[in-house]
Amino acid sequence: MAERKVMERNDELIQKQYVYIDKVKEITAETVNIEGRQPTYEVRVFGCQMNELESEQLSGMLDAMGYTKAAPGEPADVIVFDTCCVRENAEEKIYGHLGLLKPAPGDKKSIVAITGCMMQQPHVVEKIKKSYHHVGIVFGTHNLYTFPELLYKHLTQKKRIFDVWDSEGQIVEGTPITRAEKVKAWVHIMQGCNNFCSYCIVPYVRGRERSRKKEDIISEVKRLAGTGYKEITLLGQNVNSYGNDLGRKDAFADLLYALNEIDGIKRIRFTTSHPKDLSDSLITAMKELPKLCEHLHLPFQSGSTRILKEMNRKYTKEQYLELIDRVREAVPGISFTTDIIVGFPGETEADFSDTLDVVRKVRFDQAFTFLYSKRTGTKAAEFENQVPEDVKKERFQRLIEVQNSIGAEINKTYEGKTVEVLVEGKSRNNDAMYTGRTRNYKLVNFTSSEDVTGKLVQVKIVKAWPFWLEGMVVPEGETS
Ligand code: SF4
Incomplete structure (x- = not known):
């Protein structure tokens, strides 16, 4: 009964947006009649794969509303930014892009819209309100699907629209999507995160974990297979806890077994995994399912158990290494990639040596390495023992050298194969x-x-x- 209510609510929410899609379409049709050209759009995406997927939804909505993608370098009628706030430099970059779009007097004015994680921070929205008057629409991660309604209001009311929701609702199914790739596709299986790693802003801007229904995911993957897609990557901030909010145990492994049965799909990947939630059932699935690829992205962030505790990661260096051994034993030849933060508050040379030790022991194929970046609103931003920038940078350099040489050695073993x-x-x-x-x-x-x-x-x-x-x-x- 409860499930039917959710479905009905979903239908209601998305149908409302389709009404706005049609209304905007009437406006774009007028441009075609009067100006003899189809209005254009550009979506600029920053950040993670989840944003890339959402930028495909933004493109899908714009296509459905009668816009067409602008040619590279051509000024578009609508420019949408899908933003990221995980690191400070990503935010700075976005302000830089916005600044360059300020129109000079007499210039053709594009409609500039901004969404994504950065917009879930009230101080950012305030700054845009005050200093970037050419931004016409601001909306957040929780109401991305309402973009047609917001665009229609902006077009007809000729005023700036700010609509950022501070709490997550249900995941809305049925948003139009224009995929950027033809062979492989992103499929999100859940939104949000419950983990509150002390450095991370994601739970604050993406809300708590919400899983899509298994049947909705399966239907989407079947549609993808039917249109020729061969590979899917399942997305979530922590895919290993997929289904926990639905009260289901081992739901992620269960989903993988179901997806493995879909004809046409040749490869299945997933990201991101949290080491503390990587279950035995998932390791068994990785061993048994022929379509599941032999690659695991498993962020370890720091090799120091003391720092991991400060990060609220809920595993130790030894547990992480033991997990890697178990996965390697189950899936011989598997490759590992990871994320590492250098210079978390209080990190000493000894802590950093533990990080290098994990890198040398695991021998990752690739590591995404980041300098710790203080994010307002997170617990770690209030820690007083911040590491000086020059120390962070020097350690970062050493880490890159070690990792690059391991990556190059691994690659060398492929020659002739x-x-x-x-x-x-x-x-x-x-x-x-x-x-x-x-x-x-x-x-x-x-x-x-x-x-x-x-x-x-x-x-x-x-x-x-x-x-x-x-x-x-x-x-x-x-x-x-
Ligand atoms: S698991 Fe930790 S790092 Fe990953 S999104 Fe959640 S809070 Fe952020």
Whole structure:
């Protein structure tokens, strides 16, 4: 009964937006009639994969409202920013972009709209209100799906619209989406986070954990498979706790078994995992499910148990290493990537040595390394023992050197081997090459005499570069 109510509420919420989509469409149709051109849009995305997925939803809504994507460099009628506030420099970058959009007198005015995590912070919204008068629409992460309504109000009422919700509602299904890729797709399975790591702003700007219903996820993946997608990446701030809010145990592993059955999908990935929640059932799924790729992104953040406690991560250095061993034993040849923060408040040289120790012991294929960035509103921002910038930077440099040399050594072992690559298309940097990834997430650029986009091909690796592999396709039927 409760579930039916949620469904009805969902239908009501999304139907209302489709009414606004049609209303905006009438306005864009007028532009086509009067000016003989279709109005254009640009979506600028900052931050994580969740934002990339949401930028696809923003594009989907704009396409449905009669806008078309602006050509690169062309000034768009509507410019939407999907922002990130996880690090200070991301915020600064966004203010920089906004500043450049201030129109000079007589310039054509674009409608500038901003959403994303940064807008969930009241001080940011105040700053935009006061200092960026050319920003017409501000909305948050919890009401992204109401963009058609907000755009319609802005277009018809000719005034600035500020609409940021401070609490999360239910996840709304059915928002239009225009996917950026044709071979692989993001699929969000949950929103929000309950963990409150002491450095992280996410639980404050994305709210508590809310899982999508398993049937909704399965339907979406079946639709993707039906339109030719081969790979899906399941997204959530902490996918390992998928279903906890629905009162279901082992729900994530259960979901993976169901998705593994969908014809057409060849590969399944997921991100991000929290080490404290990585369950035995998930490790078993990784061992048993043929479509689940042999790659795990498992942020460890710091190698020091003392710092991990200050970070509120709820595992120790030893537990993290033990977890890595268990996963490696279950899935031989699996590759690991991670996130590491350098210079968390109170980090000593001994703590940092523990971080280097974990990096050397695990031998990550890749690490996303960050200087600790103080975020207003988080617990760690109030810690008094902040590490001086020069110390942070020096440690950061040492960490990069250690990790880069491990990554390069691992890549070197691929030379001469043949690997399976899911081809995403032509390489962005070199038109003579195709690009794709191995099951364990190695980026491969390779030559092929025919267009192999969307196919799983065998590629012989001829050269290892520090961050990618170079190869040539092995013609079907030939063994290397
Ligand atoms: S698990 Fe921790 S780091 Fe990840 S989103 Fe939640 S609070 Fe932030």
